[in-house]
Amino acid sequence: MGYQTEFFNSLTHFSASQWSSLNTSATPFLSHTFLSLLENTGCVGDDTGWQPHHMAVFDGDTLIAVVPGYLKYDSYGEYVFDHGWANAYHQHGLAYYPKWVNAVPFTPVTGPRFLLHPDYDAEQLIHYIAQQMKSLLADAVSSAHVLFPFADTATQLAPQGFLRRYSVQFQWYNYHYQSFDDFLQALTSRKRKGIKKARNQLSQQGVTIERKTGQNISREDIAFFIRCYQATYLKRSGHTGYLNEAFFYQLAEKLSDQLLLVVASTAEGPCASSLLLFDGQALYGRYWGALQEINELHFECCYYQGIEFSIENKLQYFNPGTQGEHKLIRGFEPVYCTSSHYLFEPVFHQAVKDFLHRETHAIAGYFKQATDVLPYNDKAKQQLNVFTISSVGDDITTTRTEN
Incomplete structure (x- = not known):
């Protein structure tokens, strides 16, 4: 050669x-x-x-x-x-x-x-x-x-x-589920009830969730996500994260068709956000942050919303990120x-x-x-x-x- x-x-x-x-x-x-x-x-x-x-x-x-x-x-x-x-x-x-x-x-x-x-x-x-x-x-x-x-x-x-x-x-795999409830039916009764209870608790606390993709993700949305991302990194690691503001703004500009943004809000306004990427086969959970701590909110924004999105878009699997045995009880293999x-x-x-x-x-x-x-x-x-x-x-x- x-x-x-x-x-x-x-x-x-x-x-x-x-x-x-x-x-x-x-x-x-x-x-x-x-x-x-x-x-x-x-x-x-x-x-x-x-x-x-x-x-x-x-x-x-x-x-x-x-x-x-x-x-x-x-x-x-x-x-x-x-x-x-x-x-x-x-x-x-x-x-x-x-x-x-x-x-x-x-x-x-x-x-x-x-x-x-x-x-x-x-x-x-x-x-x-x-x-x-x-x-x-x-x-x-x-x-x-x-x-x-x-x-x-x-x-x-x-x-x-x-x-x-x-x-x-x-990772979560999509076994041809037709809805999130269809997925829940595959779980044991105890785990199914636990997930339903956790999601209902958020609703009862007045938490609403919005998913955005493509051109529906505004610069203001990205600015809010960056606030969440940096605040969470600063609290946990003492720095504002490996990725900077310019990266996220340009990511939303150049790869918007492969971005999923999840925004959680209360009556006071937006309080947390996660940013995921996807292709024709899979969803990839990558970045998360919150301005206030609400029980179960991380699991909702980073896991359950991703599962729903994967089912709706017929994606084969969902990789939510590295580590974390807590993913097991939520259906991740x-x-x-x-x-x-x-x-x-x-x-x-x-x-x-x-x-x-x-x-x-x-x-x-x-x-x-x-x-x-x-x-x-x-x-x-x-x-x-x-x-x-x-x-x-x-x-x-x-x-x-x-x-």
Whole structure:
């Protein structure tokens, strides 16, 4: 193969049409628009801890692959937690940062991570990209990480020595429900009554909910959402969030057709808001904030409204965000997420491999426990897509069957 590999510090080196020719995913997060917004509004670059360092592969003058990548100077905004690895490096007098990550910043959503030319063999290209990562990045960073790729990508990276790590998220699946009440009928009586009671309590307190999409989302709506987002981040984390005002305003301007805004109000006016993105298959819960705390309001704005929207628009699934066992009792099923890691210091690479072997067994146990407490009734469970664990070693082998 006579391919050439280059790294670029900005998406401005790629035209939107070039990018789109490689990006076959419908998800908004891999679009040229979304990733460019992060750069153009200063959410990545400079002192953010995320320095764009995108890999591009050429066959002569033809761009045949792009791997969105970043030099990272901390581990914030990744949602694959490796602070322990960084501490171990530090304790042994080695620098863990910078490292290089192939990821969508601040977005723990599984999807394609290598954008490949459709006329080239994907497996061969991934093999080449993995080799280039190891040979071209080794002198500049401690390690290379591929975060939230599709499972088959992680499988193809494994023969190149990349270590696979597992985590668990919770997603809601649409089993051809016709309404929210239809979904509730699939739950056990106790869980169904609990959700109805929680939603009725909000109504009795005078809370109203409005959903907006596309051009119905005004600049004033976004301004209110930003107030909520920043206030909530400030209260919980001591800062106003990874994403700035310019990002949200431009997101609403450039990707309005893929935005869902949920606004909660009381008699005194708007009090909370959530901002979600969607494509033709799925809804993705991303951002939330509130100016006052009202019991159950977070679940209404971030989960139940999303479920209703997904049913009404016949979306296949709803990814509400990372972490949170509380999603289980609200009908969200556990799903595996993966990441792939290559550490250039051999001793640490082996140490992480040993650690991940132990962690993988713990993750499999956690997944099994989560599956056992799903709130669906016996009849509905016969219709669920069910993950069955067939083996656990360094990797977890599962089968997902539809009854």
